[in-house]
Amino acid sequence: MSMATDNKVQIEVSNNHTTTENNTTQKRVVYDTKNLNLWYSENHALKDINLEMKENEVTAIIGPSGCGKSTYIKTLNRMVELVPGVSTTGSIAYKGNNILDKAMNVEDLRTRVGMVFQKPNPFPKSIYENVAYGPKIHGIKKKALLDDIVEKSLRGAAIWDEVKDRLNENAYGLSGGQQQRICIARCLAIEPDVILMDEPTSALDPISTLKIEELIKELKQKYTIIIVTHNMQQAARISDRTVFMLNGEVVEFSETDQLFSNPKDKRTEDYITGRFG
Amino acid sequence: MAKSSGSNLNSAVNVSELIAENKKKKSINNYMEKLVPAILFLLASITVLTTIGILYTLISQAVHFFMEIPILDFFTGTELKPLSQNPEFGILPLLNGTIFSSLIAILVAGPIGIMSAIYLSEYASDKLRRILKPLLEVLAGIPTIVYGFFAFTFVTPLIRSIWPQVEATNILSPGIVMGVMIIPMIASLSEDAMTSVPNGIREGSLAMGTTKLETTIKVVIPAAFSGIMASFVLAISRAIGETMIVTIASGSSKNFTFDLTQSMQTMTAYIVEVSGGEAPAGSTLYYSLYAVALTLFVFTLIMNLLAKYISRKFREEY
Amino acid sequence: MENLEALHENNKMDARVRKNSIWKSIFFLSTLFGLVVLVVLIARVLFQGVSWIDLDFITARLSTNADRAGIMGAILGTVWVMLVVIPVTLIIGVGSAIYLELYSKKGIIRSFIEMNISNLAGVPSIVYGLLGLTVFVRLMDFGNVVLAGGLTLALLVLPILIVSAQEALRAVPGHLSEASYGMGATKWQTIRRIILPAAIPSILTGSILSLSRAIGETAPLTVLGIPALLIPFPGGLFDTFTALPMQIYYWTIDASLVAEYANLAAATIIVLLLILFILNSVAIIIRNKFQQRY
Numbered sequence: 001m002s003m004a005t006d007n008k009v010q011i012e013v014s015n016n017h018t019t020t021e022n023n024t025t026q027k028r029v030v031y032d033t034k035n036l037n038l039w040y041s042e043n044h045a046l047k048d049i050n051l052e053m054k055e056n057e058v059t060a061i062i063g064p065s066g067c068g069k070s071t072y073i074k075t076l077n078r079m080v081e082l083v084p085g086v087s088t089t090g091s092i093a094y095k096g097n098n099i100l101d102k103a104m105n106v107e108d109l110r111t112r113v114g115m116v117f118q119k120p121n122p123f124p125k126s127i128y129e130n131v132a133y134g135p136k137i138h139g140i141k142k143k144a145l146l147d148d149i150v151e152k153s154l155r156g157a158a159i160w161d162e163v164k165d166r167l168n169e170n171a172y173g174l175s176g177g178q179q180q181r182i183c184i185a186r187c188l189a190i191e192p193d194v195i196l197m198d199e200p201t202s203a204l205d206p207i208s209t210l211k212i213e214e215l216i217k218e219l220k221q222k223y224t225i226i227i228v229t230h231n232m233q234q235a236a237r238i239s240d241r242t243v244f245m246l247n248g249e250v251v252e253f254s255e256t257d258q259l260f261s262n263p264k265d266k267r268t269e270d271y272i273t274g275r276f277g
Numbered sequence: 278m279a280k281s282s283g284s285n286l287n288s289a290v291n292v293s294e295l296i297a298e299n300k301k302k303k304s305i306n307n308y309m310e311k312l313v314p315a316i317l318f319l320l321a322s323i324t325v326l327t328t329i330g331i332l333y334t335l336i337s338q339a340v341h342f343f344m345e346i347p348i349l350d351f352f353t354g355t356e357l358k359p360l361s362q363n364p365e366f367g368i369l370p371l372l373n374g375t376i377f378s379s380l381i382a383i384l385v386a387g388p389i390g391i392m393s394a395i396y397l398s399e400y401a402s403d404k405l406r407r408i409l410k411p412l413l414e415v416l417a418g419i420p421t422i423v424y425g426f427f428a429f430t431f432v433t434p435l436i437r438s439i440w441p442q443v444e445a446t447n448i449l450s451p452g453i454v455m456g457v458m459i460i461p462m463i464a465s466l467s468e469d470a471m472t473s474v475p476n477g478i479r480e481g482s483l484a485m486g487t488t489k490l491e492t493t494i495k496v497v498i499p500a501a502f503s504g505i506m507a508s509f510v511l512a513i514s515r516a517i518g519e520t521m522i523v524t525i526a527s528g529s530s531k532n533f534t535f536d537l538t539q540s541m542q543t544m545t546a547y548i549v550e551v552s553g554g555e556a557p558a559g560s561t562l563y564y565s566l567y568a569v570a571l572t573l574f575v576f577t578l579i580m581n582l583l584a585k586y587i588s589r590k591f592r593e594e595y
Numbered sequence: 596m597e598n599l600e601a602l603h604e605n606n607k608m609d610a611r612v613r614k615n616s617i618w619k620s621i622f623f624l625s626t627l628f629g630l631v632v633l634v635v636l637i638a639r640v641l642f643q644g645v646s647w648i649d650l651d652f653i654t655a656r657l658s659t660n661a662d663r664a665g666i667m668g669a670i671l672g673t674v675w676v677m678l679v680v681i682p683v684t685l686i687i688g689v690g691s692a693i694y695l696e697l698y699s700k701k702g703i704i705r706s707f708i709e710m711n712i713s714n715l716a717g718v719p720s721i722v723y724g725l726l727g728l729t730v731f732v733r734l735m736d737f738g739n740v741v742l743a744g745g746l747t748l749a750l751l752v753l754p755i756l757i758v759s760a761q762e763a764l765r766a767v768p769g770h771l772s773e774a775s776y777g778m779g780a781t782k783w784q785t786i787r788r789i790i791l792p793a794a795i796p797s798i799l800t801g802s803i804l805s806l807s808r809a810i811g812e813t814a815p816l817t818v819l820g821i822p823a824l825l826i827p828f829p830g831g832l833f834d835t836f837t838a839l840p841m842q843i844y845y846w847t848i849d850a851s852l853v854a855e856y857a858n859l860a861a862a863t864i865i866v867l868l869l870i871l872f873i874l875n876s877v878a879i880i881i882r883n884k885f886q887q888r889y
Contacts, residue, residue, distance in 0.1 A: 079777060082769075084701070111296060111779030121770040124793055134778040135292065137788065139299035149292055183774070191293035191779065306781060314698045315882045320690030321699075324712050324757065327750050331722060334729040392625035400619050401626075409626055416629050417869065419636070420811025422840045423864050426847045427636050430643075430857050443849075460629045486606070488615040511717075520720025520814035525847055545721050545814070552728065552818040570725050574718065581717035 023193055028095075030194060030224045031076060035090035038071060040083060042101070045071050047248040049090070053241075055193075058216060058225045060239035060256065061234055068248040069228045070118075073196050076226065077113045078106045095193075111138060114187035118199045120179035122186070123172035127154075127163050130171050134190035149189050152193040157185035158215050177208020184215065195219065197227040200235065213238050232272055236260050244268045335571040342366075342564035351568060357531040357542075359551065359562050366565055368572060371532040374448060374541035375576075378523050379516040381452025381537070384457060386512060389456075390463025391505060397464065398471035399493050410465065417461040425525035428454035433526060446528030446540040455522050457513040466511065470504020471497055508554035514580035518573065520545035544573045640868070644861025652862060656826055657837075661855035665862055668828050672741070672836035673810060675829050679745020680809050684756050685802060692760035697786055714753035722816030723751040732819055739820045742832040747815050752805040757780075759801025763794040796885030803878040805878075807871045813840035823849075839867045 031053040038046035046068050053059045062071040074080040076092065078099060091098045094159050099109055111134075131150045140146060150167070154160040159181040163174070171182050180200060187195055197216070201209040216225060216238050229235050235242050235256065242256045244265075252259060252268045263269040343351070346366045354367015393413065397406050433450040437443050443450075474497050482492040498505070520543075528540035529550050542550070547569055556563040603609075606851030613615040655665020691708075699705040737743040767790050775785040821837050823845045843863045850857035 077777065079773065082773065082776065107779045107781055108300065109779070110777055111300070112293075115774075115777035117770060117773060117777070119770060121768075121774045123771060123774065123789055133775070133780075133788070135296070137775075137778065137780045137784045138296040139302075140292070140295060184775075186778070189292070190296055191291070193293075291660045306784065309783050310781050314652055314694070317690050317694035317698060320687050321694040323687050324691060324715060324753060324882075325708060327726075328711050328715060330730055331718065334726050335722070338729065351863050361724075383808070389625045389628050393624045393629065396622035396626045396670075400622060409630075412633075413626070413629050418631055418807070419633075420813065420840055420845075420867065420871070420873065422811065422813040422843050423636070423640070423868065425863060426843060426857075426860055427639065429847060430850065431635075431639050457629060457632045464629075465796040484751075488611050489620050491611070492769075508622070514717060518721070520719065520721045520817075521844065524817075526846070538815065545719065548721050549723065549814065552820065560731070570722055574722055577717055577719055578714065585713070592881060 005156045010148050013196075027056060029053070030055045030095060030228070031240045032093040033090070034093070036072075036075070036092060037089045038068075038075060038080070039087050041085040045248050046075070046088075049250055051243060051250060051253060053224070053226060055224045056220060056222075057240040058227060058238055058242065059241050060235035061226070061243045061245060061251040062230065062271075063245035063251075065230065068245050069243075069245050070198055071248075072245070073198050073226060073228045076194075076196055077110050077115055078104075079110075079115065081106070111190060112192055113194045113196060114190070114192035116180070116183050116187055116195060116197045119203050120176055121180050122182050124170065124172060126168045126176075127171050127182060128167040131185050131189050133186060138190060149275070150185075153185040153189040154182075154221070156188045159185060159217070160212070168169055175208070177204050177211060180212060181215065182203060184219075188219075192223070194224045194226065197225065199228050199230060202230065207228075209234075213268045232260075244271065246271070313319050314429030331574070335567050335574055338564055339571045340559065342568040345564070346568075355533045357533075357547075357586050359565060364561065366561070366568075368544075368569065370531040371542055371544045371547050371569060372572075373533055373535075374523070374527065374546070375517055375543040375573075377448050377535075377537070377541060378452045378514050378519075378527065378543055380457060381449060383509065383513055384455025385453050386459045386463050387509060390460045390508070390512070391467055393460065393464040394467035394471060394505075395493055395498075396507035398468045399489060401495065410442040410468075413461045413464055416458065419458070421458065421519060421521040422525075424454050424458050425451070425521040425523075428526035440538070443538040444540055446526060446530070447528050448523075448536050448541040449521045449537045450484055451526035452537075454526070455516050458519070458522070459515055462512045462515060463508045467501070467505045467586035470501035470508070473504070474500040503587050503590055507584045510580050510584040510587065514577045514584065517580065518545065520549060524549045544569050544576075548573075565583055603795070632812045636869075640861045640864050644863070644865045645860055647858050647862035648804075648865060653866070656828070657824055659824065661853060661859055664859055666839065666842055666866065668825060669837050669839045669842040669863070670839075670866070671828050672825075672838045675741045675832070675834075675836060676745045676748060676838055677806065677810065679742060679807065679832065680749045681802075683746065683749040683806065684753055684809075688753055688756035688802070688805075689760050689798060691753075692764055693745075693786060693791075695757070696761045696764040697790065712754045712757055717757070719814075720751055720812055721814040721818060721862055723747055724815030726750065728818050728820070737833070739822075739835055740833045740835045741829055744816055744819055744821070744836060744838070745832075747819065748809040748812055751812060751815060752809045755805040755808060756802055759796050760794075763797035763801060765789060766797060767793045772874055791796070793827065796881055800878045801881045803874050803881070807874045807878075810874075811840055811867065811871060818843050819842065839863060839870075 003055050029052050031051070033049050033051040036046055036049040037044070049072060061073060071080060075088070076094075076099075080086055086101055090100070092100055094109065094113070097104065123133060125133075127148055131153050132146045135146055135149050140149070151160065156165060159178060162178060163182075166173075171179060174182065184195075201212050204212065213234065216227065219225060227235075227239065239256045241254065242259045243250055244252045244259065246267055250267045252263060254264070259268065260272055263272060296568065325538070351366055351368055353369065353590050354365060355369045356365040356367045357370045358365045397410060401409060428451045432454055433445065433447065436450055437445075478496055478500060479492055482496045483489070487495070523543045524546040527542065528542035529546065531542050532539055534541065548566055549561060551566050556566070652665050652758055653670070654667050657662060657666075657668050658664040695705060696706060699708075724747065727743055727750075731737050731743035731746050766831060771789050772785050775789045780788070815839060821841045822835060825835060825837045827834075843860045846856040846860035846863065850860065
């Protein structure tokens, strides 16, 4: 369904995340990656990636550092382009629209696809302003509505009770784990369809990590989540499906339980049993 | 803040739809994305315009001058008598004054600056350096007019009390004061060059039982040599372009002499004198301003490019 | 042990260590030299001028009579000129810095403009005076007024401001703008709402420092033809003016005619240094207060 009207591919706004059913009915494919190759100048970072990711699932991407997992997740909202000299071939269809298409408006894409980064990166602003940032830049100005959105998002990120009395304080006063949940709240505020998480707990302590993992399980009800992690236990705990990448290639992609209990590829087995990486 | 709205939380508007709605409206943002870089580019090109303005101003007016005074006469003439009945326009007296004042300045600032840099980079504790360095930088922040006053009303009388032959306006005193002014420049740039010498090199030398002094002289300074040279060249360029100190303390005698006790005029001081004297626009005197300024500009430009060249070479060393 | 002692003797270790500590003292004294001159300079100026500073001196008009002369005109002139310098340098300087740091791609245009800026920073200030005289005073026919003086000084300090603003923008961590882009913000939205606010304290510090450079600058103004004895106060952009450093200049060179003028010059220097001291303190306070850890 290519909708190349007005020179821009419009992304269809679907209300899918309001449906809370999580049964065996067929889930739609959100991201369909076909023959994706990516180069940083001369460096061939992603090689012939083919993946299908489904809605309301948690897909984990694991692999040793430098395997291309971060590069891949950043390709899904085209943040990878912030590095100069990146080129790609192949396609990534997001709900049917090829996001690698020149005509794709990256701002629209990123409005629909939120991202949580490796290191908590709240803005040096108040907690309230952090969460209200997205709605504001997208033209929502009414104070009452913004108040609603902020509360709802903070509740959604399970941090409302901790910060409701200090919304006007700088977000840098919070702990690392709290900052990361503020970043998740900031992401939820514009109600994306997909949330990309790039090693969201790697800078956090175990307790904060656990809280974020709980939150991810919670968010799965409403959002499609793709998470990069170098923590295999984490992938096993929270994800429905797992991708194992190595040297820019997808080695194995299957149900999480199966990948960890019964890996098909020798390299996957070596990795999850700790023989390398 | 969100208390009153708590009730309608569940029935809240669908934000994603609202955003999609907003996006359909051709907002002002779309224009800003194109307009802003264009405006910023125009602002950034003002600096280029400034350069063009300087070059055009100097060259176009200097051309008038050189149509009356042959270029060769200008650069080889030892007589500068712009106001006499038979005016002569030789720049050598001014070059002489400029070179002398800069030479005195670098003779003062060079050794002191580099020794300060050695102390700050090799000997001083971290705490002491953090106190001394900003204090030294204060010297660079004092307006040059203040140095001029200091040279004229304090340093010159001081020199004359020791060495009575020195005239009330002379090149020695402003040269020394200018030297003080550029000490922080040499000290801080040389210190940067020395601190960026890898510690491994230092340790390698110290581990063989040399003293700190020997390590500094034999290892650190040679390694930082081009950075130190660049700081010297930049400091000289700064001294060449310095105006107020020499204008006030060295007077306006256009002597072509090597006698430090006498008044000499620099290129910069000549520009102040002639432009302040209401030279009638269109006269040879007026155009001579630009010929001198062009010479000054070329001098400092060459020095600055040279410093950049030297320090670029230096950066490649590690 | 005996071997070590023999080695010690052979290498003249005592002499070498002594030499090291002697030179250490010399290096230390050299560092102090500049500071001693600074102290002498300030003491000298204070000693000569401080008794001349009173309310009358600050508020009175210029006069050839040393006892009646005041510097209100010069203070107002400096203020008026800065009213031109501040907006002009801020808009052009910060705008250029944003363009160079955030919009222009690394390439010929950018390196050309940056090389140009670094060369401009090395052009002697008196040359800017000639530019101002030719373009603003004569070509645009402003005359030797506040606007001409302000624009000349603005061009002079522009390179300093651009470089410091570029550094300020560069220091804003990339993960902040990444977060903004990740929300679907456009480039300009990200710059205006995230990068610029985060960089503002450092930009402010840099602009105060370049402003204080402009306040103390004398040479370009001498070229513009500022009158030595200007009685009326400037009241607008197109009024003739004098400025604090110009007043110091005229009183210093005329001190050989009237000895008291040197005292007036010293008193004016105290006022000028005080202004610069306050500005620099403000800059340091801003820098320390807003130094943010991201």
